[in-house]
Amino acid sequence: MSQHAVMIENRLHSAGYKTQRIGGEVQVFDPVYRSVAGLSGLVLSHHEMVEVRSIHAAWAFIEERS
Structure with missing residues (x-):
């Protein structure tokens, strides 16, 4: 399990x-x-599936939908 992926998932969760x-x-x-x-x-x-490859992309995903 990648630490990077865990950080992305934690932010999205x-x-x-x-x-x-x-x-x-x-x-x-x-x-x-x-x-x-x-x-x-x-x-x-x-729901559509969107791939998120970085913490920055996770933040952008959340901000776009706020």
Whole structure:
């Protein structure tokens, strides 16, 4: 288990994101929302897998979705 991958996962988990590792690379479940006629808010449609290779990329991922 790579210490670098653990640090990335810890950062993403602390922000509330679920992750998995495939081939040693960290992937995060990126929620995708859609609007539904008749509802005022957005509804979770599905998750896309996004590969995160660095702590900087993890921070950028979180900041983009805040």
